[in-house]
Amino acid sequence: MFTDSKIALKFACSRTKTTQIIKKSLAPTLHQEVVRDLQTKPFSMAIDESNDRNCDKSLAILVRYFTDQATTKFLAMPICNIGKASNIFDHLQEVFVDNNIPWENLVSFVSDNCSVMTGRHNSVVTRIKEKCPAVFDFGCVCHLANLCTVAGVKALALPVEDLLVEVYFHFFHSSNRKEKYKEFLEFTDTEPSKIIKHSSTRWLSLEKCVGRLLHHWAALTSYFNSHDEVEKPGRIKRCANYLSDHEMHLYYHFLSFILEPLNHFNTMFQADESRIGFLSQEMTVLLRTFLGKFVKARVIQSHQDLTTVPYSDTDNQLQDNILAVGLYTRTYMADHTDDISPSVLAKFFKSVRSFYNVVVAKMLAKFTFKDPVVCGLAFLNPSTRGDLPSSSVTVVARRFPSVVPEHLLQQLEEEFTTYQVTPSSELPTYTPDSTRVDQYWGQVSQMTNRITGTPRFPLLSKIVSAVCTIPNSNADCERTFSMLKKIHTDTRSSLDNSTLCALLTVKLNTNSKCYSFQPTKEQLKTAKQACSSYNKDCA
Structure with missing residues (x-):
């Protein structure tokens, strides 16, 4: 017992000493390298708030500048519990002043699209423009694409998201239910796979969850209809009714078909590499794709400017028999002609038109087609x-x-x-x-x-090195928070903010692999000083 405790204590001391080396040697050096670049180069900034750390809200501040390519770096993550525009900007100002970073070098600013961040009046952007009037801000296109998806799904006649949530939480934390469900997977010859959770804040989760539920549809239908509590009011009965409803099944096939282009656009602009030069083209492609699903081709072709297509005029829209709903949706209709009444089909097609109209309207309202x-x-x-x-x-x-x-x-x-x-x-080779x-x-x-x-x-x-720093979206901040969750776990919940920032600095600001890292003489010197200081404190 004594030996085990001694080993545990030695391990804890070793880990603490490593943390001190990171905080007092590696992280400061990497941070200063970023600061020196920001003091002399044009750069862009991306920020986002998260409240995942118990009662504290973290404000992640990332910067992006150009060396031989566009590079995103971690700058700071102050605690910002008051989410007002004035308070958020005060934290930004403090970071800039403490590091002697000139506002004049700021090229663009990206955040989520809430009014606190990007509103026309009394927002973080308006305060930044007082410091740097030429700063470019256009919001997060991935967030905008997700807003289009959310608006379209809400326009459907049935609550398709409710079924995803109900099914997931029925099996959540219940090993007994999961074990019973395996029998129905075998009975319906369904390949076992995990039922995943849908989160409206996860930009790409809906398509995956819809596809997974469609894969499990037969097994889930059999399971819930065979459940002992299927006749009692509650979740079991609701799930059984949803899964037995052919109209609901139609909506899921339609969503599986139509979410792919939205997710493709979203995925493209979550990339780390600079794709801002493709944004105008891809927004136009996405708009044309959706218009082509429900508007007559000759109407689209007659308008050189796609934003002026009169898509909401029913005379310009396709008939129900050729409206784009997906091959599997049409096949399901053909296979269940006796089960799906004409009134249900009419309601479904009307709902699909509402989906398309709402999505296109949201695109035209939110996307910067003419910027x-x-x-x-x-x-x-x-x-x-x-x-x-x-x-x-x-x-x-x-x-x-x-x-x-x-x-x-x-x-x-x-x-x-x-x-x-x-x-x-004579130019460098470029392969798309x-x-x-x-x-x-x-x-x-x-x-x-x-x-x-x-x-x-x-x-x-010079102009390229500036505009290539404009982030494609705010995805880098989201990735940072995902990384933070892996660091700040339940077993490491006592880590203070300075330690978390140091760990993020080392993770995000290091270009080389850990096994090929060669510390400088200055880093070795400060690392030894950190160890000596720690040993003295423990003595």
Whole structure:
């Protein structure tokens, strides 16, 4: 017993000493590297709040700047329990002042789309613009895409999300129910898989949960209809009624079909690499995709501007027999003609039209289809190098006067024209499926004139290094909070905020793998000092 306690104590001391090395040696060095870059380079900032840490709310502050590619780094995570715009901005101001970071270097700001963060009046954005008037903010496109999905689902005639929640929580924390359910999986010849939880705040969870429930549909129907309490009012009866309802089954097949393009768009802009140059194109593709599901093709083709298509006019919409609801939905209708009445079908198609109308309306209201900067950023896409007017880059540059002054815009446009007519053989290789756009531009910025050795595209490289820092979405903050949950567990609930910030700094700001990390002499010196200080305190 004594030996075990001694080993446990030794292990605890070793772990505590490691924490001290991280807090007093590794993290400060990595933090200062980020601060030095922010003091001299244009950068973007992404913030988000989380209340997962018991009663404290954390404000994650991430920054993104350009080296040889766009890189996201962790800056700070102060405790911010009062979620007012003034209080959030005060914490940002404190971080900037403490680290001597100039507001003038801030290019863009990204957060979720709540009014506290991005409202036109009395928000965090309005306060930031007092410090940096040219800062670019357009919200989180992934959050906007999720809002479109939520609005569409609410427009359906049946509460499809309720069934997901009811089924999940019936089996939640009940080993006995899960064990009984295995018999029904075998009886219906259903491949066993976990029933997953739907969370409205998880951008991609609905499609996965719908697909999983469809996979389990036969087994779940048999299970709930055979349950002893199926006749009693409550969850069992509600689930049995939902699962036996052919109309509900139709809605699930439809959702399995229609959620894929929304999730594809959402997934594309959760990537770490810079894809902001594709945003305008992909928003247009998504809008055209949804219009094509329920609006006549000739009506869409007759409007060059998709945002002006009169989609809500029923005369411009497809008939029920060709309305896009998915192959499996049509097959289910054909297989259950005796079970699904014409009135149910009419209600279903009416509901589908409501879904499409609401989703498109939400897209037009929330997406920045006509923002000149978002449209101009298409010049970052190497695939469209020769298709854009040379003035597209100056439209973007005018939005960021601190990066390229007005009197140099003509020179910038000439550089972009030179870039457009340069043979592909002289430019870095770009393959859409495998080459990061920001890495491509990093190689372009290193190109030099063969005779003079001077940079070939100095101003173009300057504006690119600024706009490539604009985050695709606020997904990096969400990933940070997911990482925080793995650090701040129930067994490590006593970790204070400074320790959590130090651990996040080391995790997010280190480019090299841990096994190839080579500490500097200064890091070794501060690490030894941290150990010596800890030993003295324990003596």
